[in-house]
Amino acid sequence: MEENNFKSAIEALIFASDKPITVEQxxxxxxxxxxxxxxxxxxxxxxxxxxxxxxLRIIEIAGGFQMIAATSFSPFLKKLFKCRLSEKxxxxxxxxxxxxxYKQPLTKAEIESLRNVNVDGVMKSLLEKxxxxxxxxxxxxxxxxxFGTTRQFLEHFGLKxxxxxxxxxDFTAMxxxxxxxxxxxxxxxTSQEA
Numbered sequence: 001m002e003e004n005n006f007k008s009a010i011e012a013l014i015f016a017s018d019k020p021i022t023v024e025q026x027x028x029x030x031x032x033x034x035x036x037x038x039x040x041x042x043x044x045x046x047x048x049x050x051x052x053x054x055x056l057r058i059i060e061i062a063g064g065f066q067m068i069a070a071t072s073f074s075p076f077l078k079k080l081f082k083c084r085l086s087e088k089x090x091x092x093x094x095x096x097x098x099x100x101x102y103k104q105p106l107t108k109a110e111i112e113s114l115r116n117v118n119v120d121g122v123m124k125s126l127l128e129k130x131x132x133x134x135x136x137x138x139x140x141x142x143x144x145x146x147f148g149t150t151r152q153f154l155e156h157f158g159l160k161x162x163x164x165x166x167x168x169x170d171f172t173a174m175x176x177x178x179x180x181x182x183x184x185x186x187x188x189x190t191s192q193e194a
Contacts, residue, residue, distance in 0.1 A: 006037070007045060010038060010041050011045055013029060014065050019066070020061045021065055023064075055069060056070060061160060089131075093125055093126055095115060096115065096122045096126065097126060097153070100126075100148065102165065104135070105147060107138055107146055107147070129152070130150055131156065133149075
C-alpha cells in the first residue's frame, strides 16, 4: 500500500470508529505488523490537521485514537446542539465515581463510609452506564465485590489514562485560589476548649 493510501486508510478507520481505535486494531484491519508506521501516520495526520487549522483533530484517548471537533469551534457546535446528547451524571453519581476513580479498587461499603449515604442506586446506575465495573472480590469475610472504573469512564471524561486525573494538590490550590478571589467564604475557625 503506498504511503498516501496508507495514511488515508488510517484516517478513514479513525473517522468511522464509534470508539477510540487502537494501533493493534488498525494493524489487524490493514493486515500489517509494524505499529511504529501506524503511529507515525497518525502523528502526521495530527500535524496536518493542526497546521491547516482544520475543524477536526485526532486525539489519543483511552488507549486508542478518536476524531473530534477542534475545541476552537465549540461555540458553533453548542449553537448547533443546544442540548448535550450524552446522558448527564447526577451529583451523587459524580461523587461516587470520583471516589472510585481515585481510590480503586474498593467495595460498596467503603464508598458508603466515605459518602455517609447508601449508594445502591448510584452503583447500579454507574454499572448500567458502564462507567464502573466489578474488578474482583476483596479477601475479607463476606468476600464483597470491589469496583473500578472502565474504559467508558476514560472516554466520557476525555482521559488517556487514570494518570491524567487531576492530582489532589490541584484541588487544594483551586480552593485556595477561589477563596482568594472571594468566590468562597472560609469557615470560621472554632476554638476548642480542653
